[in-house]
Amino acid sequence: MTEYVIEAEGLTKRFGDFTAVQGLDMQIQRGQVHGFLGPNGSGKTTAIRMMCGLLDISAGNVRVLGLEIPEYAEEVRDQVGYMTQRFSHYQDMTVRENLMFLADIRGMPRKQRTARVDEVLGEYNLAQITGRLAGDLSGGQKRRLSLAGAVLTQPQLLMLDEPTSEVDPNTRRDMWSRFFRLAAEGTSILVSTHLMDEAERCHRLTILNQGEKVADGTTDELKQRLPQSVVNIHGADVSGLADSLSDDGQILAATQSGLSLRVLVDRNVGDPVGYVRSRVGNQYQLAQIEAAIEDVFVAATMDTSDA
Numbered sequence: 001m002t003e004y005v006i007e008a009e010g011l012t013k014r015f016g017d018f019t020a021v022q023g024l025d026m027q028i029q030r031g032q033v034h035g036f037l038g039p040n041g042s043g044k045t046t047a048i049r050m051m052c053g054l055l056d057i058s059a060g061n062v063r064v065l066g067l068e069i070p071e072y073a074e075e076v077r078d079q080v081g082y083m084t085q086r087f088s089h090y091q092d093m094t095v096r097e098n099l100m101f102l103a104d105i106r107g108m109p110r111k112q113r114t115a116r117v118d119e120v121l122g123e124y125n126l127a128q129i130t131g132r133l134a135g136d137l138s139g140g141q142k143r144r145l146s147l148a149g150a151v152l153t154q155p156q157l158l159m160l161d162e163p164t165s166e167v168d169p170n171t172r173r174d175m176w177s178r179f180f181r182l183a184a185e186g187t188s189i190l191v192s193t194h195l196m197d198e199a200e201r202c203h204r205l206t207i208l209n210q211g212e213k214v215a216d217g218t219t220d221e222l223k224q225r226l227p228q229s230v231v232n233i234h235g236a237d238v239s240g241l242a243d244s245l246s247d248d249g250q251i252l253a254a255t256q257s258g259l260s261l262r263v264l265v266d267r268n269v270g271d272p273v274g275y276v277r278s279r280v281g282n283q284y285q286l287a288q289i290e291a292a293i294e295d296v297f298v299a300a301t302m303d304t305s306d307a
């Protein structure tokens with residue numbers, strides 16, 4: 001068995017003149033939860049669809065579970081559990097019917113189907129609504145059904161495209177516990193997210209910006225490599241400061257959170273707190289704080305808009 005469940009080199013996707021993913025190198029280790037981050041339109045879904053064997057590759061190579069795409073795209077599609085960003089189940093079939101149908105087309109032996117479907121219905125908190133039409137489910141219930149569908153055949157590799165969008169905080173926490181349980185049992189998971197607390201929990205992260213990889217590594221590595229120091233400004237009225245600080249060549253970003261402002265100051269500045277103090281005056285409390293993945297994300301994806 002290979003150590004990596006996904007090995008992509010120079011993975012590229014062009015739609016006409018537009019390049020959605022450019023030269024992506026990416027490796028995902030077996031048994032890890034690997035987070036995929038990037039602003040809207042940065043190419044995460046496009047990359048996932050190529051790695052699932054669902055979208056033609058314009059250039060580059062990708063091996064999934066040791067299988068080269070496109071030669072073995074069909075085998076990859078059969079072996080990977082893919083949870084799409086958009087709901088892809090049949091709206092006019094019930095929750096149970098959808099899962100039974102999926103078990104059938106996934107080639108699950110008839111004898112196992114009912115037991116396995118019952119199992120995932122229970123695990124994903126769908127047992128109370130097995131007879132409800134998929135089209136009538138709430139957003140969070142649809143996400144749970146999609147996730148149940150992705151894990152139905154117990155694939156070695158899951159690719160989850162924003163699995164927790166629209167789910168409530170308890171379900172979200174529950175889903176992440178499941179991801180880690182699955183990973184501990186040997187399942188590898190690529191999961192895209194816009195939520196920084198989810199990103200913080202991943203074993204490794206890859207960050208895309210405008211189709212290109214701009215950072216990857218463990219969360220600790222990414223924080224250590226951040227080319228800025230983080231200074232927290234606390235005070236009654238920090239809202240007006242963000243704009244006035246943004247015209248500074250040494251300050252990359254200033255982001256407000258409640259009564260605080262997180263300021264990213266170039267590492268070359270020897271005394272970042274003193275530097276920010278010189279810009280804002282004495283009426284605020286200032287402290288240098290540890291970098292968070294949110295800071296890494298902001299620094300890696302500055303000056304970008306939806307492509």
Ligand SMILES: Nc1ncnc2c1ncn2[C@@H]1O[C@H](COP(=O)(O)OP(=O)(O)OP(=O)(O)O)[C@@H](O)[C@H]1O
Binds near residue numbers: 306307
């Ligand atoms: N079939 C297509 N034809 C043309 N452009 C496309 C097509 N599919 C995706 N794109 C474009 O490729 C870019 C990347 O889209 P993609 O959905 O991969 O981004 P994403 O990172 O998943 O975004 P989000 O976080 O909003 O889900 C976008 O600009 C999108 O409009």
